Amino acid sequence: MTINLTEYGLKQTIQKTITATEQPRLGRVIEQHRELYQLITATGQRQAQVTGKLAHQATSATAFPAVGDWVLFSAGDDYTTLIDRILPRQSVLARGAVNQHDGQIIATNIDTIFICMSLNADFNVRRVERYLTIAWDSGAMPVLVLTKADVCTDRADKLRALADVTVGVPTVMCSAETGEGLEDLQPYLTAGQTVAFVGSSGVGKSTLINRLLGATVLATKTIRQDDDKGRHTTTSRQLLPLPSGACVIDTPGMRELQIFVGDLQQTFAEITALAADCKFNDCTHTSEPGCAVQAAVADGRVSLERLQSYQKLQREMSYQGLNSRQLEQAKIQRMFGGKQAMKRVKQRYHRD
Ligand SMILES: Nc1nc2c(ncn2[C@@H]2O[C@H](COP(=O)(O)OP(=O)(O)OP(=O)(O)O)[C@@H](O)[C@H]2O)c(=O)[nH]1
Numbered sequence: 001m002t003i004n005l006t007e008y009g010l011k012q013t014i015q016k017t018i019t020a021t022e023q024p025r026l027g028r029v030i031e032q033h034r035e036l037y038q039l040i041t042a043t044g045q046r047q048a049q050v051t052g053k054l055a056h057q058a059t060s061a062t063a064f065p066a067v068g069d070w071v072l073f074s075a076g077d078d079y080t081t082l083i084d085r086i087l088p089r090q091s092v093l094a095r096g097a098v099n100q101h102d103g104q105i106i107a108t109n110i111d112t113i114f115i116c117m118s119l120n121a122d123f124n125v126r127r128v129e130r131y132l133t134i135a136w137d138s139g140a141m142p143v144l145v146l147t148k149a150d151v152c153t154d155r156a157d158k159l160r161a162l163a164d165v166t167v168g169v170p171t172v173m174c175s176a177e178t179g180e181g182l183e184d185l186q187p188y189l190t191a192g193q194t195v196a197f198v199g200s201s202g203v204g205k206s207t208l209i210n211r212l213l214g215a216t217v218l219a220t221k222t223i224r225q226d227d228d229k230g231r232h233t234t235t236s237r238q239l240l241p242l243p244s245g246a247c248v249i250d251t252p253g254m255r256e257l258q259i260f261v262g263d264l265q266q267t268f269a270e271i272t273a274l275a276a277d278c279k280f281n282d283c284t285h286t287s288e289p290g291c292a293v294q295a296a297v298a299d300g301r302v303s304l305e306r307l308q309s310y311q312k313l314q315r316e317m318s319y320q321g322l323n324s325r326q327l328e329q330a331k332i333q334r335m336f337g338g339k340q341a342m343k344r345v346k347q348r349y350h351r352d
């Protein structure tokens, strides 16, 4: 069996990081079950584990493979497959995790993040800010996907409520039920692209992916309800190729999205711009004199809710107790596995 890995998101930028002799050992993690990883390779699927060396050298959870990772594998004893190395990540979607100091990787090597939110009960502007904060930091581009348009009777109001938050973020309104708006997702689903679906449980991610697949591959709530074996909501992530040539990563619904690292400057671009005019460099925009942000709140250019949301996320991130230099180092660790590895990648890139 020969698999065209382009259908699983393989790009030049990944291929350039390995040598010609390493090519046959290339695979992508498409699913993970504890310490077992399902890989797609040029010759088909393989179940793999990491080498003892990789596990031993790992200083954080982010040093282990995640869904979306490109890896180099080799054959171990007894026909097992071992993951020797994770190739440098082009993007990393991560969130805070309980009892973990380094966050938890949701998915890697993604081009576009579909932030899914339903237009009914789940609709929450502050949650969009939360998702955007981690998305802008990931290296992938966010797109807001408003689902269940068929049950929404006040679309204009909903869009107005989102206007300040979605500046610079493409927004698509769609329904997996009626098919409306699905064509607007297609530009992000061209051959070779990897798209991750994130969003709360029940917003319709699995239903949407099934629709794009043209088949019921993922179990959805409706199906689950008639299933007396009582299957649960999506619990694992998986990467699936679409007929369009793109591939998608389904992530389990997250009830609470803790932020580990994020990009507030981009998510709250207008507040960042205003802050430049505050009298004090380290203005917290609470009660300082000469605060340009408070002035904007006072005359209605920025809503109070939005400023509060900004401050809340800022506090949440600083709970991690990391300064900006440490955050930068943590990011290098997440993306490349360390400073040395990052240097090697850069050298290789500039050589070719
Ligand atoms: N009216 C309407 N209902 C939808 C639509 N899409 C999904 N649903 C329903 O919403 C429920 C949840 O859909 P899922 O696809 O399971 O949601 P999910 O986001 O994958 O949920 P998790 O797997 O828990 O993360 C199901 O009952 C779907 O039938 C839609 O476009 N319109």
Ligand SMILES: [Zn+2]
Binding pocket: 275, 278, 279, 283, 284, 285, 286, 288, 290, 291, 292, 293, 294
């Ligand atoms: Zn200020």
